[in-house]
Amino acid sequence: MSTEATPAEPSTQAPKTGSKTAEAIEAARAQGRAAFIGYLPAGYPDKETSIAAAIELARNGADVIEIGVPYSDPVMDGPVIQQATTEVLARGFRLPEVFEIVAAVVEATDAAVLVMTYYNLIDRMGAEEFARRLAEAGGAGAITPDLIPDEAGAWMAATERHGLDRVFLTAPTSSPERVAQIVSASRGFVYGVSVMGVTGARDQVSDAAERVVNAARSAGAERVCVGLGVSTRAHVEEIGRYADGVIVGTALVAALRDGGPSAVAALTAELTGAETGR
Template sequence: MSRLAETFARTRAENRAAFVAYVCAGDPDFDTSLEVCQSLLANGVDILELGVPFSDPLADGLTNQLAAQRALENGMTAARVFELVRRIREFSQAPIVFYTYYNLVFSNGVDAYVRQAREAGVDGILTLDLPPEEAAEMATACRKHEVGTVCIIAPTTPEARIETIAASTTGFIYYVSREGVTGVRDQVAANIPEAVARIRKHTKIPMVVGFGIGTRAQVAQVAAHADGVVVGSALVNAIKDNLGDRARIVATVGAKANDLARGARR
């Protein structure tokens, strides 16, 4: 059983949703990012979602765009992202999922990229701008190297296409609860229970919900229906608000994660 499957089985047995935390790899620099990841995993995070910094992150709001910019300006490359994963594996066996864009995979060679990701310790890859209909090469590489595929379903996804997307998923489904880009919102989307039920008619693959979730109460709302809850921008903001003080960044991110993780309990 993969680390992802084991984690969802465990959280299900504990009657809670998995808490998935997103941060951009290398934000604001390699060493701080490593300490941030360690702090997250010590404070209730079940699955670590690492954004691979990219110059044109079209699915991301300003918070995560600026995080990627900080990481790139401080020397993050594909090789350094793999190195970050290897360093995390020195202290944690929690699942790690890449949140990336296809250009970063394709330009390095699809099979080579997935192989390096697996060798570093990556458990799943979410390629945001790669639709299942165009993903045969990626799916083959992930199957060959035993890396889970994570696919997105949106509020606008037609019923007929949900089954196609679900069939392409081996790690978990990521339901994007809002149209548009990432970012903290005042309220979670109102239709999450209905959307989750609609998707579950087509698959038994674990389903996480993200985009716009940033408080413990919002996590709890989503955890009542989903297998996992993703929080990103609220954690990235904790980094941005404390730039220049590594100890404060690490402590603030850890405290925020600890609070959010409590919401995942049912």
């Protein structure tokens, strides 16, 4: 491993130009707040509705939108997201739909649009081709929950070539050596996993979250966003005090399931503290 345990000074990570996600997070910072990042699965409950719901995210204050790619074996997802993505797959979802959805959301909003995908979907298409198509659709990059930098050679090269962000996760259990490696491999932001567990709403924000953010900062991260278990405005405010962005997924998916895009709009407005949406 080429990285070292000593905390790097922030300057080692020179501002990366051309990162759409970084720009969106920095714009929020300029307004004196943490960025809000909302997750919704591609194609749930159908393609048009998923696009409409993602647009509502942006209209109600989301700075970054994550479009989750349905996958047959989502080991990092809890029951709500699993159920949603399983439904999407059952109706015959095909991968190219993701790029169409990304393009439609990019077209209609100013948010940075990332995909969140398990790696085999990238691997099967080929890292280069996946990156090319994502960039062509106007996507900002990808979050890859089951890819660690150790295995990311092909993905790093492809994202570099196409100017895409690549977001790796850092966990409460990650060693300082690993945090340094993750920070230096990431582009856009570093995803701080707030709890040891899978996606899903939780009552409380784990106190591990702040430690995760501090560890990443000590390793030189300029932008650290926190996700997993975040579901209320109080969580968002609490995390926003120390992180650069707050990621909400399951609560939004449940809102979409129960009330469609208008429920997503209402919940997003509540979570972001936006006056009113629409």
